[in-house]
Amino acid sequence: MNVAATLTDFALEARPTDAALAVLRLSLLDWACVGLAGAGEPVAGILHAQAAEEGGTGQAALIGSAQRAPARMAALVNGTISHALDYDDTHFAHIGHPSVAVIPAALAAAELTGADAAQFQRAALIGVEASIRVGIWLGRTHYQTGFHQTGTAGAFGAVLAAGCLLGLDAGQMGHALGLVSTRASGLKSQFGTMGKPMNAGIAAANGIEAACLAAKGFVSDPGALEDAQGFGPTHHGEGDMRGFDDIGTVWQFISVQHKFHACCHGLHASLEALGQFDGAPEDVRAVEITTHPRWMSVCNIAEPSTGLEAKFSYRMVTAMALLGHDTALRENFTDTLCRDARVTALRDRVTVQADETLSEMQAHVKITGQGADKSVFFHDLDADPGLSARQARVQAKAAVLLGSERARDIWRMIETDKDLTRFVAALTGA
């Protein structure tokens, strides 16, 4: 089986289900709100300035700016900005952030070609689904070696989304995928720097640039995903062909996870479990958190001293949540709070342990009260609460980040508009 041919066939032929499109629309709202909220970050200012210097044909909009830019630059800027807060969606099948790599490429391509909302949503869904499938094919070895699936697998999703909108035929799509093979990139060593969100922007930019060149007749090697010196074999890919099982009939994207806490996604299952506890903080003598071993090296900083470090600390976010410092609000993650006496005292009563029988999306929280009483809570992020519950939570998050009215307006545009005019205008901050 040729990987590029499988992906091309999927991109050109697949018929998305209503259920998958419904989740895609939730991700569009989530992406728009974390993007707009991230537009004030320093990295956004740097990218906006670069785009302004380069100028060019106003093919596509930039989040948080009245300026327009060529599609490739828009994808770079919007991918980076929307990942800047680390508050966007995650898929755990491959551990990557599908929306920030794919939606910016899809949106820029949609603006470039004048696509309508339905064409845009279909293309974006094809792209995010493909990025997850490619990520599974690359596997945990690829991720553990150091590759950021958001940047690597994401670029393959971005090019399919852009390619659909640009109307590439099967041959051109193969060349576009081949060209992405020789440039898809992204390292986890950038975590904690502006390089992390930039990995998403690079993926989106790689995708749209490759699609634009393929549309003009660019010839590359469509075997360059899996051949001997192709992307997978050279980048510690496992080549797990189960990644492509049932592609086009089952939509992995449906189980994408939206973040409802402004911290590392590895902490979320424990925070959700903790949310079931309704006692007072002074009743808590000890908290024991049990999680998947992978997270022990990712988000288990014992004594964080900065707001950024707090976002990667089981002990800190547990203390915050119990003391009523809402973990949904990114402004609550501060250096000052890391030194707060009540917080650190409670933090020091939290222990963390690994259990490999748990999945990466599961956690146990055991709370010991001042007496001998113990309560145990469990959460599995993978348990689907149903579309309406998910929608309510994403809308609530959007309301917190953007204000109720703006959040409601954007959701209405995503749900009902036939074209992208108002949605694009909303992203610019207009």
Next chain:
Amino acid sequence: MNVAATLTDFALEARPTDAALAVLRLSLLDWACVGLAGAGEPVAGILHAQAAEEGGTGQAALIGSAQRAPARMAALVNGTISHALDYDDTHFAHIGHPSVAVIPAALAAAELTGADAAQFQRAALIGVEASIRVGIWLGRTHYQTGFHQTGTAGAFGAVLAAGCLLGLDAGQMGHALGLVSTRASGLKSQFGTMGKPMNAGIAAANGIEAACLAAKGFVSDPGALEDAQGFGPTHHGEGDMRGFDDIGTVWQFISVQHKFHACCHGLHASLEALGQFDGAPEDVRAVEITTHPRWMSVCNIAEPSTGLEAKFSYRMVTAMALLGHDTALRENFTDTLCRDARVTALRDRVTVQADETLSEMQAHVKITGQGADKSVFFHDLDADPGLSARQARVQAKAAVLLGSERARDIWRMIETDKDLTRFVAALTGA
């Protein structure tokens, strides 16, 4: 030793020798002539069209076009075009093409900042030298796994060259190198397609974009070359720190090899050896070529049927050279010649064998005449014929590709002009 700090120190402090700068000027002439000769290739038309669509601030010139473009686009276009003929220089220490990845980034940055010719030449030399050093650090394992050093090591050279001209300080240079670490790319699986020259363009574009962003305050991980999840460890790098021995005092770039035959560089030592034979083709009963084992899988197509395949065939180029079909002329590599009866008859009397005691730059050619007479010729590309002999050959190549007058004019600009105005104008084809 921190790799980024070593490279930064080199870029900011090194004082190039006159000998190194003299070779750099030869490479500028060589680069300009293969670039102008490549501007009619299909991939050049595709890149020119993409640049025209995107438009933007005319920061830098495009080879073979009156249009100007933002510096990043110019680097992408010029890197790709100048590698399109596969006729540019090679360094065998790491097996990469230094000029096509670095000079386009340096030139775009020089135009962007209004640098003079001396500043441009120093920055270009820093970049090509650094790309070779990084390539040695990555090693043969990186290359054999499938990475095209032109794209990977080249990007690190490109960012240093651009960074010098943009006036980055040491901290900014570290961030620019860190950002390149998360995006440097290029696979050998693209060989034989437009993806191969594009790898050079991508390297140049990565370099200048990272330098521009670092100048604006972009923060990345300067340890991302060698740290656990850095570029080297994730990309099968050997981490051979001897790559940085004597950096700043010894200039590896001096032993760069210019191509004088329009075919794979692995064939050149045998063609140079064959050039010592002064007999007639009809006197030749058999030819035995002995070469380094690495080339047996690179350029030993036994019975090529296309002009492109002929460029990767010991037997074919040997027959061509003996029959007087000048291998310096790319127009001589045709599908028709592959079917020529005299050529194929002589081709079939050529045998090729490997000998691992030879270096990658050495070859033996044994010619058996119609009697029992045998002659053996040897050539080592690494044997330095001296600057004036090298200059004469590069100038002769330029004259063949561009015409004598134009070649002489460009050489005069490189040798004597204090600014880049006329050189840049010449590249546009004006």
